[in-house]
Amino acid sequence: MPSFKEYSLTLAEPLLLMSMILAYTLLSQPLLLLKAPSSFRSKWFERMYVYLGPQLASSPLQIDYIESVMSQAHGLVLELGPGNGDQTFHLKANKIEKVYGAEPNEHFHASLVAKAKEIGLGDKYLPMKAGAEPQSLLPALQDAGLLPGTMTRLPEEGVFDSIVTIKSMCSVPQAQLPETMEVIRALLKPGGQFLFFEHLQSDASFITQCYVWIFNLFLWPALIGGCRLDGKLDKVIAGMSGWKTRNMENIREYQGHEVFRYMQGVCTKA
Numbered sequence: 194m195p196s197f198k199e200y201s202l203t204l205a206e207p208l209l210l211m212s213m214i215l216a217y218t219l220l221s222q223p224l225l226l227l228k229a230p231s232s233f234r235s236k237w238f239e240r241m242y243v244y245l246g247p248q249l250a251s252s253p254l255q256i257d258y259i260e261s262v263m264s265q266a267h268g269l270v271l272e273l274g275p276g277n278g279d280q281t282f283h284l285k286a287n288k289i290e291k292v293y294g295a296e297p298n299e300h301f302h303a304s305l306v307a308k309a310k311e312i313g314l315g316d317k318y319l320p321m322k323a324g325a326e327p328q329s330l331l332p333a334l335q336d337a338g339l340l341p342g343t344m345t346r347l348p349e350e351g352v353f354d355s356i357v358t359i360k361s362m363c364s365v366p367q368a369q370l371p372e373t374m375e376v377i378r379a380l381l382k383p384g385g386q387f388l389f390f391e392h393l394q395s396d397a398s399f400i401t402q403c404y405v406w407i408f409n410l411f412l413w414p415a416l417i418g419g420c421r422l423d424g425k426l427d428k429v430i431a432g433m434s435g436w437k438t439r440n441m442e443n444i445r446e447y448q449g450h451e452v453f454r455y456m457q458g459v460c461t462k463a
């Protein structure tokens with residue numbers, strides 16, 4: 194049973210993050226809504242993430258786990274939701290043929306390309322304006338020439354050696370997650386790996402679940418680019434067939450009451 198202090202600290206975590214975001218917006222971007230009303234949401238998230246992304250990416254509580262997952266990416270790679278490219282430095286350029294980044298927010302694309310160059314990937318990082326959901330991802334892969342223009346089903350031999358995602362699958366509408374993961378597995382070559390580090394639903398504590406439910410109603414997704422605190426990636430993967438191995442584990446000595454349950458995973462396609 195967590196102490197009162199432990200509970201208070203975990204419940205304060207999203208509040209603190211949101212206060213930082215609101216303060217940052219009010220102080221540095223007060224006129225953004227007036228200046229860019231049509232693209233306000235994506236532009237605002239991009240500006241905010243330029244500030245927040247590097248801080249989250251350098252968190253000593255997560256950096257080693259993300260390194261251990263991302264550094265395994267090799268060959269032809271698909272990265273889902275790479276954002277600003279704050280995690281790109283974990284990729285090992287000498288193991289990589291090319292990376293396609295499915296990032297729906299176009300405002301991040303220039304920075305993604307620049308960060309890939311910094312780590313020696315040259316022109317091998319190609320951003321695509323797409324989400325991870327099949328209806329968005331598959332046309333982008335067709336446009337990139339990785340899938341045939343007309344097809345009735347995905348190629349049996351797959352396409353990618355590695356598909357990697359860091360804290361992005363929480364932004365995929367959770368009702369579409371099973372279908373999204375089926376396509377992601379199909380896009381891997383046999384023996385290819387799905388590599389992830391994500392925050393997932395923490396369902397051990399009733400108090401935390403109620404708290405998360407309130408945050409998920411509108412506050413959190415609206416402020417954090419569609420992110421939800423009740424991600425179910427682990428449950429979806431556990432219910433799927435077609436994996437040779439599914440190594441998924443909680444990090445940070447998860448005790449059950451935390452709002453953010455982080456998990457790292459390496460799943461190999463059969």
Ligand SMILES: C[S@@+](CC[C@H](N)C(=O)[O-])C[C@H]1O[C@@H](n2cnc3c(N)ncnc32)[C@H](O)[C@@H]1O
Binds near residue numbers: 274358364
């Ligand atoms: C919390 S940020 C993480 C960015 C980056 N992976 C990192 O760790 O620094 C979430 C990212 O997911 C992207 N995203 C939003 N909806 C998405 C979707 N449906 N599919 C894939 N990515 C999405 C956002 O644009 C954003 O760049």
